[in-house]
Amino acid sequence: MAEAPNDLDAYWMPFTANRQFKAAPRLMASASGMHYRMADGRQILDGTAGLWCVNAGHCRDEIADAIAAQARSLDYATAFQMGHPAAFTLATRLARLAPGDLDHVFYVNSGSEAVETALKIALAYHHARGEGRRGRLIGRERGYHGVNFGGMAVGGIGNNRKQFGPGLGAVDHLPHTHDLAHNAFSRGQPAWGAHLADDLLRLIALHDATTIAAVIVEPVAGSTGVLVPPVGYLERLREICDAHGILLIFDEVITGYGRLGAAFAATRFNVLPDLMTTAKGLTNAAVPMGAVFARRHIYDALMTGPEPAIELFHGYTYSGHPLACAAALATLDIYEKENLFARARALEPYFENAVHRLDDVAGVIDVRNIGLAAGVELASRQGRPGARAYEVFLKCLELGLLTRQAGDTIALSPPLIASEGDIDQMADILGQAIAATA
Numbered sequence: 082m083a084e085a086p087n088d089l090d091a092y093w094m095p096f097t098a099n100r101q102f103k104a105a106p107r108l109m110a111s112a113s114g115m116h117y118r119m120a121d122g123r124q125i126l127d128g129t130a131g132l133w134c135v136n137a138g139h140c141r142d143e144i145a146d147a148i149a150a151q152a153r154s155l156d157y158a159t160a161f162q163m164g165h166p167a168a169f170t171l172a173t174r175l176a177r178l179a180p181g182d183l184d185h186v187f188y189v190n191s192g193s194e195a196v197e198t199a200l201k202i203a204l205a206y207h208h209a210r211g212e213g214r215r216g217r218l219i220g221r222e223r224g225y226h227g228v229n230f231g232g233m234a235v236g237g238i239g240n241n242r243k244q245f246g247p248g249l250g251a252v253d254h255l256p257h258t259h260d261l262a263h264n265a266f267s268r269g270q271p272a273w274g275a276h277l278a279d280d281l282l283r284l285i286a287l288h289d290a291t292t293i294a295a296v297i298v299e300p301v302a303g304s305t306g307v308l309v310p311p312v313g314y315l316e317r318l319r320e321i322c323d324a325h326g327i328l329l330i331f332d333e334v335i336t337g338y339g340r341l342g343a344a345f346a347a348t349r350f351n352v353l354p355d356l357m358t359t360a361k362g363l364t365n366a367a368v369p370m371g372a373v374f375a376r377r378h379i380y381d382a383l384m385t386g387p388e389p390a391i392e393l394f395h396g397y398t399y400s401g402h403p404l405a406c407a408a409a410l411a412t413l414d415i416y417e418k419e420n421l422f423a424r425a426r427a428l429e430p431y432f433e434n435a436v437h438r439l440d441d442v443a444g445v446i447d448v449r450n451i452g453l454a455a456g457v458e459l460a461s462r463q464g465r466p467g468a469r470a471y472e473v474f475l476k477c478l479e480l481g482l483l484t485r486q487a488g489d490t491i492a493l494s495p496p497l498i499a500s501e502g503d504i505d506q507m508a509d510i511l512g513q514a515i516a517a518t519a
């Protein structure tokens with residue numbers, strides 16, 4: 082077991098209440114399958130697949146072996162004007178996994194970088210086609226697209242901008258689709274809300290379509306509390322974008338690689354975006370990596386101009402890193418061999434029934450779910466939004482379950498290898514924790 086560090090001061094922790102944490106630290110020492118082991122030896126059931134990313138379960142030997150072998154044979158290869166075989170092999174496999182003609186893959190190192198990359202590709206696409214006036218980007222309220230300037234700007238979380246300003250200038254937002262008066266306690270896609278996509282027509286009337294480059298949405302918003310798209314909503318967005326020459330970007334950083342019981346949300350909902358951002362489950366989180374998928378017309382539009390010219394002035398030192406490629410290939414092997422996406426789809430009704438057992442627990446104002454993702458929303462404590470969910474998070478941890486909170490919503494997103502018993506345990510502990518904090 083790893084030794085507990087005795088000085089916690091130097092590490093400035095991300096998205097963490099540093100002083101509160103350091104006063105009562107929660108240190109993870111190791112992990113295997115569905116469980117973490119804490120530094121104090123306690124075993125914790127992973128109800129969140131790490132942070133929506135460890136879809137095949139923890140510390141898979143196949144992935145560890147692939148990374149180790151790669152580190153010994155080719156540790157690093159520059160991706161600029163050079164290449165290495167695994168990057169091409171992986172791209173071909175990913176293109177085959179993606180729906181439609183989303184068959185070109187640009188590598189990045191995180192979800193945030195995937196978003197910046199997709200936004201830049203959208204702008205470059207319009208520029209290449211002589212429509213450089215299309216510079217405006219449309220996001221959605223309660224959208225989370227990472228922490229970099231572009232993603233922060235199109236994202237719809239006030240707190241993410243409070244300290245840093247707006248990020249980009251030409252941005253606007255659609256309304257989110259979550260409305261307890263209409264869609265509380267939905268199972269799967271809510272029936273109400275498709276009309277909210279029509280708000281895009283208002284933004285088009287306001288800004289003029291010829292100034293709008295792209296619309297970016299999470300097909301299912303994850304980190305802002307599991308917001309499932311109303312029936313017909315994504316289809317309507319696609320329709321409006323098509324009618325006005327606007328690109329549609331799906332941010333599938335959370336929904337990609339099986340979370341919804343299909344390879345991607347685009348697969349599950351049968352709506353094809355022009356660009357798709359992914360990360361997290363791509364490598365089972367064993368090595369950081371993201372991939373942006375582009376449809377053929379996007380790629381082709383940029384493969385113009387003189388052949389010696391670099392078509393897209395963009396990339397990262399670690400784009401297509403050999404260790405990440407090795408991890409991703411081994412991860413895809415596991416997904417395929419164990420049929421994990423179909424497994425998640427088959428488990429969905431069981432998971433749905435388990436989480437909806439919490440519908441009647443005092444203090445629960447909504448339970449919503451799709452695939453292996455669920456949000457359990459609690460009535461906020463007077464004047465202290467988020468306080469209740471944080472107490473529940475701590476109580477769950479004490480009872481042996483890792484959950485994730487978003488405001489006063491507790492999110493569950495187990496690894497796709499979860500058993501029915503694991504799922505029952507998650508629902509039971511969460512129910513107990515909510516009751517204990519009443």
Ligand code: PXG
Nearest residue numbers: 191192193225226227299304332334335360
């Ligand atoms: N897009 C989406 C849809 C995400 O969920 C990102 C982009 C950014 O990815 P990186 O790899 O740069 O973190 C994310 C990240 C939570 C939580 O509490 C979720 C994320 C990150 C941190 C916390 O659910 N998702």
